[in-house]
Amino acid sequence: MNTTISSKPQIYLLHYAGGDKNSFRPLIENLQSYFQIETPELPGRGERMSEPFLENKQTAVGDLLVQIKQTRKKNVPYIIYGHSMGAILGLEICQIMENNGDAPKYFIPTGFPGPKIKKNLPISELPRTDFFAEVRKLGGLSDEVMEIEELLDFFEPLLRADFGLLENNENRTFNGKIQTPIYAVMGKDEQYALNIRNWQNYTTAGCECQIVKGNHFFINQHFNYLAQIIKNAMDTATAKSNNYLYHD
Template sequence: MKIIAFTFAGGNKHSFQIIAKNIENFTVIEYPGRGFRMGEDLITDIDSLIEDLFQKVKSEISQHQDYIIYGHSMGALLGYLLCQKIEELGFQKPAKLVVSGRKPPVTKRENLFCHLPDNLFWDEVVKIGGIPDELINHQELIEFFTPILKADLTIVEVYKYQKKNKLNIPIDVFYGSEESTEDEMQGWEEESNEKISITQMKGDHFFIFKHVTFFTQYFKNLTQKLTI
């Protein structure tokens, strides 16, 4: 069983390393403009990004019939949209979609800041959390990451929900207690005909990194259960 993962805004193939280092077949699909795809242009159009990532996913699922799609925050939205595309085109669908740190796709974002000047934009990014101290205080790194983060957050902020057929894929949803409420997360139940599981975890937007042991074991157990 292969886990195909998509990161939060500004992430790269190492973003889930602390969770995935002891999990076999945990593959992070990297977005253009970072990591080993550094030479490629950043993408700010969500349809273009989904098409780009779909081509990468196709090569992965052709090698492993059984797989799971996982995404955190921006990655959760992309994982959801890729599941739609996979089903629409008749490809082998994942055994499960796992999303964390993302309200239901139908939810409109209230705090929009991708259009702000760089200094104000960065202030908003820091408020979200998850930025290492060495990055916050390193001007060269800030200048390097700002265009990447702006491109990714443009994807998220410009996205407009389109009502389509429900997925036929089970979905496990995880959210941070300091970021969302159970009522806000209920909209995920409208996104699939299969079982939806919604779980609250203590923490903020990046709660997954406060529960490393839990998520490492969760993914291990998930792959074992789904392959039995």
């Protein structure tokens, strides 16, 4: 007897450093007819502006996990997507969700080559001018924003907190492998783009990697394409599940 799932699959969008739950609006517009969109948000921004920033990776993972578990729907398949900081945290979240018996169908990291590759010097404690010079290299803030001191005043504490979270010496290095398939994407102009195949070292399932035109924030020019990758990943996972369930 065939079983049907009445609910759309879920997707969790994990924001990048300096981002919030609204960071992926164009992507959400492309996905909302297909997925139930979930946008967990770390403290110190958006609807959680009054809450203090978190200080290390472990507390950030724990905070996001609470939000994910609150919104997970039983027996509904889901995907975890994360860009940059979201990809770093998302990998650990996948592992924990697997250990809890609720593995995602796919993990889709963008803007990050996987663990043990990036060797950037810490920037969260740099003087203001040097700090924003490093942020500017990533392409996350437009030239217009960079020229308006009031906007820099707004973004500076948030960006410093998020980079500090990732740079904290208390952070544990990810070891082991997840059992979830990975589809990784990076921009051609990113410093570590050619290391993207590193992701295959962190999953026992399939791993696909792609490099597209653009810098660290290539997603701003490729939301339509990224949405198609995500939809195709869920279609592939669903087809595999159906073949497994109904194969004679």
